[in-house]
Amino acid sequence: ETGVTQSPTHLIKTRGQQVTLRCSSQSGHNTVSWYQQALGQGPQFIFQYYREEENGRGNFPPRFSGLQFPNYSSELNVNALELDDSALYLCASSLGTNTDTQYFGPGTRLTVL
Amino acid sequence: GEDVEQSLFLSVREGDSSVINCTYTDSSSTYLYWYKQEPGAGLQLLTYIFSNMDMKQDQRLTVLLNKKDKHLSLRIADTQTGDSAIYFCAVPSPSGTYKYIFGTGTRLKVLA
Numbered sequence: 001e002t003g004v005t006q007s008p009t010h011l012i013k014t015r016g017q018q019v020t021l022r023c024s025s026q027s028g029h030n031t032v033s034w035y036q037q038a039l040g041q042g043p044q045f046i047f048q049y050y051r052e053e054e055n056g057r058g059n060f061p062p063r064f065s066g067l068q069f070p071n072y073s074s075e076l077n078v079n080a081l082e083l084d085d086s087a088l089y090l091c092a093s094s095l096g097t098n099t100d101t102q103y104f105g106p107g108t109r110l111t112v113l
Numbered sequence: 114g115e116d117v118e119q120s121l122f123l124s125v126r127e128g129d130s131s132v133i134n135c136t137y138t139d140s141s142s143t144y145l146y147w148y149k150q151e152p153g154a155g156l157q158l159l160t161y162i163f164s165n166m167d168m169k170q171d172q173r174l175t176v177l178l179n180k181k182d183k184h185l186s187l188r189i190a191d192t193q194t195g196d197s198a199i200y201f202c203a204v205p206s207p208s209g210t211y212k213y214i215f216g217t218g219t220r221l222k223v224l225a
Binding site: 004006031033035040041042043044045048055056058090092101102103104105106107109 | 146161212218
């Protein structure tokens with residue numbers, strides 16, 4: 001059984017640029033959630049995708065957007081990057097209902113200069 | 114509001130027990146979780162407890178839940194240097210958006 005994978009591992013961008021982060025869910029999971037973890041903080045929920053539709057969103061601006069594909073992999077896109085977007089971005093997959101345990105990937109470390 | 118609080122640091126000697134505490138304002142009636150994060154890594158699921166249970170034991174880990182006081186704790190018996198990490202409790206939001214609310218994490222340092 002393959003766990004949750006994310007790419008790239010690290011990324012450096014400059015302010016104003018756009019970035020795409022990728023996540024492959026654990027085998028058999030159809031739900032993907034994205035979290036942002038700033039340094040020294042706990043993860044903050046960005047949004048969740050279930051069967052290719054957005055299924056809930058946290059307190060993040062519209063420049064944070066996502067996609068989920070038919071194979072349940074997912075992308076997180078961030079436009080007009082700001083310095084405060086520097087963080088570890090974590091993807092979690094689950095079987096699909098709100099009672100299901102979320103399993104996390106290793107994260108993508110984004111640095112915005 | 115939705116809030117989860119943890120103490121920031123805990124230091125114990127190898128072989129002692131560690132107790133990490135978490136308080137929350139509200140949760141959905143499902144599971145509550147403990148995750149472990151090592152430096153530069155993602156979150157590893159350690160254990161969980163269903164909201165209608167008071168206690169769950171899983172090898173060296175014991176989870177206690179006081180639902181009335183909205184207090185969750187994780188006890189690690191015979192703490193080892195490999196247990197040094199940041200521990201997060203995660204509480205499913207009661208708002209129906211299927212998100213977890215995380216505490217700020219407790220950094221556990223195990224002294225040899």
